[in-house]
Amino acid sequence: MPRVIKHPEIRREELLDHAQALFLTLGYEKASLNEVITAAGASKGAFYHYFPSKEALLEALAERFARQALAGVQDVLDDPGLDPLGRLNGLLAQSRRAKIDTAPEAWALFETLFRPDNLVLFYRINLAASASFSPLLVKIIRQGVEDGTFRTFDPEGVADIVMQFGMATQGVIAKAIAGGSDADMDVAIEALENRVRLYEIALDRILGLPDGSICIGEPGYVRAAMTARRRTNSGKAQ
Amino acid sequence: MPRVIKHPEIRREELLDHAQALFLTLGYEKASLNEVITAAGASKGAFYHYFPSKEALLEALAERFARQALAGVQDVLDDPGLDPLGRLNGLLAQSRRAKIDTAPEAWALFETLFRPDNLVLFYRINLAASASFSPLLVKIIRQGVEDGTFRTFDPEGVADIVMQFGMATQGVIAKAIAGGSDADMDVAIEALENRVRLYEIALDRILGLPDGSICIGEPGYVRAAMTARRRTNSGKAQ
Known part of the structure; x- marks a missing residue:
């Protein structure tokens, strides 16, 4: 299956959607970045490329x-x-x-x-x-x-x-x-x-x-x- | 020699004088609380009673x-x-x-x-x-x-x-x-x-x-x- 290359801006928005959904469910304090990364199905490297920290x-x-x-x-x-x-x-x-x-x-x-x-x-x-x-x-x-x-x-x-x-x-x-x-x-x-x-x-x-x-x-x-x-x-x- | 009991407010002012002098000489960042305590000739306990931290x-x-x-x-x-x-x-x-x-x-x-x-x-x-x-x-x-x-x-x-x-x-x-x-x-x-x-x-x-x-x-x-x-x-x- 060919790898789907998404536009960086679309990928970024998707990551934000996943983060927002998880923060709404668990709360910002309780949700970890690892949970966000897993929920978004992203690699750590890709995620940190967009958002270097939870505060970012x-x-x-x-x-x-x-x-x-x-x-x-x-x-x-x-x-x-x-x-x-x-x-x-x-x-x-x-x-x-x-x-x-x-x-x-x-x-x-x-x-x-x-x-x-x-x-x-x-x-x-x-x-x-x-x-x-x-x-x-x-x-x-x-x-x-x-x-x-x-x-x-x-x-x-x-x-x-x-x-x-x-x-x-x-x-x-x-x-x-x-x-x-x-x-x-x-x-x-x-x-x-x-x-x-x-x-x-x-x-x-x-x-x-x-x-x-x-x-x-x-x-x-x-x-x-x-x-x-x-x-x-x-x-x-x- | 009888121990000199100073009024707490006077003692506090003295500690502030010593801290100020040391901060002016070394700079606030470089001076450590231990140096302030030594310069003031105070016990650690007495010092922390007045000032629990360098920020205080x-x-x-x-x-x-x-x-x-x-x-x-x-x-x-x-x-x-x-x-x-x-x-x-x-x-x-x-x-x-x-x-x-x-x-x-x-x-x-x-x-x-x-x-x-x-x-x-x-x-x-x-x-x-x-x-x-x-x-x-x-x-x-x-x-x-x-x-x-x-x-x-x-x-x-x-x-x-x-x-x-x-x-x-x-x-x-x-x-x-x-x-x-x-x-x-x-x-x-x-x-x-x-x-x-x-x-x-x-x-x-x-x-x-x-x-x-x-x-x-x-x-x-x-x-x-x-x-x-x-x-x-x-x-x-x-």
């Missing part, structure tokens, strides 16, 4: 999640009826919708990142995930500066601040997860909702917009994203 | 540096002639002056924090250093909200954002250090100065102030702080 695998999964989440956003970017603020809010809404839709899987794969001792991995994987998000953000902010909607001298810098705001929630989310009780979770969700409000107003003002212009999270968004984890963990996924 | 020692040194840096700030806080913006700028100016004054020692002790793989340690030590800075910041912001100078619903949250801005410079500083040439350093210093400008305007706006109200770094501040390291490293300290 998680990084690639995060990058793929983020890319898929933004697949539908091109409509928003191309819509001639939207001004830059509409585009920015559309981009944030799309990213939010994708997060809610994939929340149970995302928690199962990435919960490990919210352990305090995984801060470096959290940053690395956040950077990988932002690789597709950040350039869109810069582009929209730059458009807004050009047409006078936004008022800043540094669109790249403002995009970095948006990313920082996202990364800074790690501590709050870590606390929400560490607390075991429903009351702990409620306190943490309220803290996170409050922080989202602050970041919205901060971004409004950094861009020279009236308070209430930018929507990072609708009411209920934080709770929906956080409780998706609890449903998964207790095995009562809807 | 660095954390305590950072906390002490920050506390000393703010020793002169009480005048600013008590000055009845200053409004909240004057107090905030006074606090930032004091912290800046202290950083410049202690820059050669601070670089020798803390340069290790700007290695990419020391991100967790950087965060931990930044938190320790901010323990004395952050409450002052919250207090001043709250005063400003009460008298109508500042406009925000979340003084603690804004103080957190100030801290985040500080932490986010780690990457830029790491890059400046990694680049070997003077040209690399110039590019990095310019990037950092630009980022300071952005953070100043961002804070102005987050607090509802006109652009140009808050001064995080005077012109030349970044260069002065960064080049203090080069002088030290090349042995040409002034």
